């Protein structure tokens with residue numbers, strides 16, 4: 001009789017542990033780590049917007065550094081931006097507001113590739129409509145802004 005009670009207790013314990021582990025693994029973790037559902041056209045837009053980092057941008061007197069300084073892309077069509085460093089000096093593309101995209105993370109080249117070397121590119125795909133001002137970390141006079149507008153899809 002005592003043996004039976006012990007056996008049932010052990011079984012009950014094993015079952016409750018199994019339920020807890022199952023809940024944690026199949027319900028809690030997927031909800032806690034779920035990324036938002038984003039349309040494929042937003043994740044991989046058909047077009048991208050190109051921005052040059054102009055020669056001589058490391059000079060504080062130069063006002064033309066990100067060219068064009070302000071430009072728009074449309075969500076689901078051209079919400080991907082590509083900066084090409086045409087200067088001989090490394091630069092960054094760094095959010096003024098430490099913006100973090102829900103899918104693609106921090107809008108800051110320092111967070112992924114670091115300084116953008118001469119003739120190299122940095123690209124970032126925004127998955128939300130918004131205005132995203134940015135600057136260069138070593139050269140704070142270098143400022144620009146990209147905006148993502150509501151697209152049609």
Ligand SMILES: [Cu+2]
Pocket residue numbers: 057058090091092136137138139142
């Ligand atoms: Cu710079």
